[in-house]
Amino acid sequence: MISRANNITIGVLALQGAFAEHIDHLTTAADSLQTQPINVIPVRTPPELDSCDALVIPGGESTAISLIAERTGLLAHLMDYVASEKPVWGTCAGLIFLAKQVVNGKPNQQILGGMDIQVHRNAFGRQLHSFEAPLDFSSFIKDVIDFPTVFIRAPVISKILENAESESESESELTTIISNNTYKNKAPLQILHQLENGFIVAVKQGSKLGTSFHPELVSDTRFHKWFILEFVLRE
Numbered sequence: 276m277i278s279r280a281n282n283i284t285i286g287v288l289a290l291q292g293a294f295a296e297h298i299d300h301l302t303t304a305a306d307s308l309q310t311q312p313i314n315v316i317p318v319r320t321p322p323e324l325d326s327c328d329a330l331v332i333p334g335g336e337s338t339a340i341s342l343i344a345e346r347t348g349l350l351a352h353l354m355d356y357v358a359s360e361k362p363v364w365g366t367c368a369g370l371i372f373l374a375k376q377v378v379n380g381k382p383n384q385q386i387l388g389g390m391d392i393q394v395h396r397n398a399f400g401r402q403l404h405s406f407e408a409p410l411d412f413s414s415f416i417k418d419v420i421d422f423p424t425v426f427i428r429a430p431v432i433s434k435i436l437e438n439a440e441s442e443s444e445s446e447s448e449l450t451t452i453i454s455n456n457t458y459k460n461k462a463p464l465q466i467l468h469q470l471e472n473g474f475i476v477a478v479k480q481g482s483k484l485g486t487s488f489h490p491e492l493v494s495d496t497r498f499h500k501w502f503i504l505e506f507v508l509r510e
């Protein structure tokens with residue numbers, strides 16, 4: 276773990292969705308880790324974004340986040356931010372926003388293109404809009420065998436795009452959105468968790484992390500602690 280002279284700032288994109296819950300969880304997790312001081316701030320403007328050593332993009336509604344980012348002029352700054360080496364974690368709508376391709380997107384929806392993944396919006400269908408399940412994450416978070424995950428109209432990672440970059444799906448009637456960002460994430464893509472039905476719900480690619488579910492909506496802060504230790508304070 277590196278020890279930085281200055282305080283660390285983690286930003287939470289606060290345009291729409293569950294940003295307050297992420298701020299609470301990151302603050303609690305940082306306090307309990309008792310490392311160097313960590314500030315957690317809401318991000319709505321380019322100067323706020325520039326002050327962040329890491330960024331969390333919350334769940335909510337990805338089309339609304341995209342629209343507000345465009346209207347407020349933050350979108351291009353966010354594209355530059357994901358193209359840096361700085362850690363970025365997207366949860367649910369944030370995972371959609373972080374992807375390079377989105378199936379079942381809205382035609383004018385913008386995405387940041389930070390990870391080589393295709394994400395399928397609302398993949399669990401109407402009959403299963405929301406559910407909760409304890410999942411075993413001990414393969415990547417020590418001793419976490421029963422993390423309470425919450426899925427709300429959740430997306431899944433439908434395809435890993437490494438080595439298949441220019442490919443765009445035409446297998447369905449659904450609209451596939453492709454990011455305008457020319458950034459190429461060079462790190463290998465790791466699947467962190469796959470459900471029993473094969474759906475991929477957590478991935479990592481270098482300094483970028485994406486999860487389909489909402490760790491900020493349960494009282495457990497172990498996922499946020501792991502993000503701080505493994506991504507924000509990484510060597």
Ligand SMILES: NC(=O)CC[C@H](N)C(=O)O
Pocket residue numbers: 333334335336337338366367368369371396397427428429430
């Ligand atoms: N809980 C969520 O973040 C849902 C994501 C939402 N279905 C979207 O498309 O943005």
